[in-house]
Amino acid sequence: MKQTMYNKQRIHKTNGLELGLFTSGDYLPHPTTKKCQTPSERIQQIIQMGQLAEQAGLDIFQVGEAHQKHFLSQSQMTILASIAATTNQIKLSTGATIIGVADPVRVFEDAATIDLISNGRMELVCGRSQRLGLFKLLGYSLDDYEELFDEKFQLLLALNHQEVVNWTGEFRPPLEDQLILPRPYNQEQLPIYRAVRGSVNSLREAAQMGVPIYCAQLDRDLDTMKAYLNVYREELSNAGYQPDDMPIATAGYLYVGPGSQQATKNYQHYISAGYDRLQTDIYESVDFEHAQSVDSLINVGSPSLVVDKLLKQHEELGHQRFVGQIDFGGVTFDEIRRTIDLIGEKVIPEVKKYTAKK
Amino acid sequence: MKQTMYNKQRIHKTNGLELGLFTSGDYLPHPTTKKCQTPSERIQQIIQMGQLAEQAGLDIFQVGEAHQKHFLSQSQMTILASIAATTNQIKLSTGATIIGVADPVRVFEDAATIDLISNGRMELVCGRSQRLGLFKLLGYSLDDYEELFDEKFQLLLALNHQEVVNWTGEFRPPLEDQLILPRPYNQEQLPIYRAVRGSVNSLREAAQMGVPIYCAQLDRDLDTMKAYLNVYREELSNAGYQPDDMPIATAGYLYVGPGSQQATKNYQHYISAGYDRLQTDIYESVDFEHAQSVDSLINVGSPSLVVDKLLKQHEELGHQRFVGQIDFGGVTFDEIRRTIDLIGEKVIPEVKKYTAKK
Numbered sequence: 216m217k218q219t220m221y222n223k224q225r226i227h228k229t230n231g232l233e234l235g236l237f238t239s240g241d242y243l244p245h246p247t248t249k250k251c252q253t254p255s256e257r258i259q260q261i262i263q264m265g266q267l268a269e270q271a272g273l274d275i276f277q278v279g280e281a282h283q284k285h286f287l288s289q290s291q292m293t294i295l296a297s298i299a300a301t302t303n304q305i306k307l308s309t310g311a312t313i314i315g316v317a318d319p320v321r322v323f324e325d326a327a328t329i330d331l332i333s334n335g336r337m338e339l340v341c342g343r344s345q346r347l348g349l350f351k352l353l354g355y356s357l358d359d360y361e362e363l364f365d366e367k368f369q370l371l372l373a374l375n376h377q378e379v380v381n382w383t384g385e386f387r388p389p390l391e392d393q394l395i396l397p398r399p400y401n402q403e404q405l406p407i408y409r410a411v412r413g414s415v416n417s418l419r420e421a422a423q424m425g426v427p428i429y430c431a432q433l434d435r436d437l438d439t440m441k442a443y444l445n446v447y448r449e450e451l452s453n454a455g456y457q458p459d460d461m462p463i464a465t466a467g468y469l470y471v472g473p474g475s476q477q478a479t480k481n482y483q484h485y486i487s488a489g490y491d492r493l494q495t496d497i498y499e500s501v502d503f504e505h506a507q508s509v510d511s512l513i514n515v516g517s518p519s520l521v522v523d524k525l526l527k528q529h530e531e532l533g534h535q536r537f538v539g540q541i542d543f544g545g546v547t548f549d550e551i552r553r554t555i556d557l558i559g560e561k562v563i564p565e566v567k568k569y570t571a572k573k
Numbered sequence: 574m575k576q577t578m579y580n581k582q583r584i585h586k587t588n589g590l591e592l593g594l595f596t597s598g599d600y601l602p603h604p605t606t607k608k609c610q611t612p613s614e615r616i617q618q619i620i621q622m623g624q625l626a627e628q629a630g631l632d633i634f635q636v637g638e639a640h641q642k643h644f645l646s647q648s649q650m651t652i653l654a655s656i657a658a659t660t661n662q663i664k665l666s667t668g669a670t671i672i673g674v675a676d677p678v679r680v681f682e683d684a685a686t687i688d689l690i691s692n693g694r695m696e697l698v699c700g701r702s703q704r705l706g707l708f709k710l711l712g713y714s715l716d717d718y719e720e721l722f723d724e725k726f727q728l729l730l731a732l733n734h735q736e737v738v739n740w741t742g743e744f745r746p747p748l749e750d751q752l753i754l755p756r757p758y759n760q761e762q763l764p765i766y767r768a769v770r771g772s773v774n775s776l777r778e779a780a781q782m783g784v785p786i787y788c789a790q791l792d793r794d795l796d797t798m799k800a801y802l803n804v805y806r807e808e809l810s811n812a813g814y815q816p817d818d819m820p821i822a823t824a825g826y827l828y829v830g831p832g833s834q835q836a837t838k839n840y841q842h843y844i845s846a847g848y849d850r851l852q853t854d855i856y857e858s859v860d861f862e863h864a865q866s867v868d869s870l871i872n873v874g875s876p877s878l879v880v881d882k883l884l885k886q887h888e889e890l891g892h893q894r895f896v897g898q899i900d901f902g903g904v905t906f907d908e909i910r911r912t913i914d915l916i917g918e919k920v921i922p923e924v925k926k927y928t929a930k931k
Contacts, residue, residue: 287686287689328616331613352748352752353676396640
């Protein structure tokens with residue numbers, strides 16, 4: 216039984232701690248030169264990032280969804296489909312899909328199609344969104360923020376579970392004996408994670424529903440994170456699940472450079488300038504002050520420091536996957552490429568060596 | 574002024590009669606062997622068809638949308654994005670997008686993103702759908718069939734025209750100063766066609782709105798088709814447009830083989846078996862009896878007969894693009910490949926020779 220749940224999520228312990236990249240699809244000028252790529256260049260380079268991530272041996276590549284100025288990932292599914300068609304191994308995922316403002320039927324159709332295109336490499340992460348402008352754009356009310364997520368997420372899970380669906384809800388017309396096509400690769404279910412950040416309620420709900428979580432760790436320390444994940448595990452137990460049996464993914468900053476101090480300084484420069492440019496209060500700059508410590512969840516530094524951090528996190532948190540953001544705030548493509556190369560050469564072999572189960 | 578409208582549709586007279594392929598994304602067994610590919614194979618071969626079409630020198634490749642049993646193109650946009658990422662020249666289009674049951678904001682986001690991925694090769698064709706099951710599936714009422722199309726199509730055109738949109742309608746919450754992103758490649762507008770089939774009203778509406786048409790010619794003869802298109806041209810004049818200035822695309826069956834009779838027999842076998850399998854009264858088998866005549870709009874036969882038909886159609890109808898369906902009803906991939914090769918070798922050079930303006 217233990218193995219079943221992992222298989223269902225297409226996670227295999229023999230693979231060790233899975234490492235991946237995510238992009239929020241931001242479109243921001245370089246902080247110093249103020250130069251901006253064209254929108255077409257940026258989108259094409261995100262697709263290339265996915266290809267480079269595969270070549271470097273990363274396990275997964277995720278594309279976020281944003282519908283606002285300074286972002287280019289309004290249509291995360293077409294970007295992911297492009298990566299699916301030009302790669303062979305790497306898993307693909309949204310991160311997150313704002314399911315409350317979408318039609319779960321369309322989301323499932325898109326994701327299942329990408330699963331067929333990629334021979335079974337597609338996953339979904341569903342969140343509620345911190346950026347709220349998209350509610351108005353896509354025709355939903357912020358008053359229904361929680362209820363929309365709950366209803367639509369449940370519906371998505373039902374579509375994934377059954378081929379013929381009967382369903383009634385408040386925010387979408389009912390489905391009566393509707394055939395949901397296409398089905399994912401080999402008639403499997405799509406792995407579907409719930410995105411959580413600070414809310415203990417979100418954790419509890421995910422546990423009660425028996426869905427794996429994708430947890431942003433941006434502004435936490437290791438102990439707080441550990442306690443937070445343990446709430447999820449306890450609640451899984453309470454709900455009758457085997458906690459060790461449910462994969463956990465974490466997500467945060469990732470940046471490597473030859474020297475730890477220089478790497479931290481470089482990346483902080485991008486992050487701060489990016490947040491300044493976005494100028495909304497939900498984008499709070501994260502404190503890089505303690506980033507040099509092995510206990511910091513900001514996975515920035517020399518390759519060996521980042522390896523030490525990831526191994527410590529794996530030991531303490533017992534998670535199955537870490538997904539890092541290397542491209543926020545106008546990072547040049549040369550730097551993106553160098554970072555991916557360094558991760559492939561220096562970080563992945565070490566992390567896999569100590570975490571892969573023989 | 575004349576040239577302006579063509580440029581806007583990314584059609585260039587110097588290119589002659591444009592030739593393309595469309596697929597409805599059907600998933601049907603071979604009529605004789607009853608063998609079916611896996612869903613994954615069929616979708617991946619549709620993507621390969623787009624690549625082969627480019628290599629053969631075809632101008633455009635279109636993917637239709639269907640949400641029902643025996644079809645795999647529920648998510649036309651992710652399939653098109655995969656083709657965009659793996660080709661360099663060929664134009665891409667939906668054919669059709671059922672805009673009445675979609676959110677035009679999402680459709681525009683998807684299409685503009687594919688336009689950026691492909692450096693400006695994406696187009697849209699919007700129709701009302703003959704297959705009606707998707708209304709229920711996607712949460713709309715068939716009672717609003719006409720009104721949904723009219724409202725959503727108008728909104729899509731507005732999103733294409735302006736970056737910041739104010740809009741109020743009946744079937745979708747309003748847009749107030751909403752920023753619609755991303756914008757298409759080089760800030761151009763996307764070419765957007767209206768799909769028409771039998772209805773003179775559809776023609777008139779398209780003309781009054783000044784949009785180009787995409788006209789299915791399956792069940793017509795040349796004279797009827799000519800008269801039909803002339804209604805569009807007259808109405809364009811009445812509405813103050815220059816008729817010669819508005820591109821017209823036609824769509825129908827396309828199949829070539831060494832001998833005309835054998836080719837016709839082969840393809841009719843697929844078409845009939847496909848319709849039988851679908852078993853709904855909207856799929857009426859088309860009469861192949863007169864397919865050998867140069868006046869038949871069924872573009873099936875030897876390469877030279879198909880060239881003669883296309884040139885005659887171009888002379889009589891004065892259209893700018895023909896898009897053919899070569900894969901309906903379980904056609905094997907070997908046959909699809911052979912047909913595309915023959916079109917590239919024997920049909921395209923001849924058609925271009927006589928239609929391209931120097």
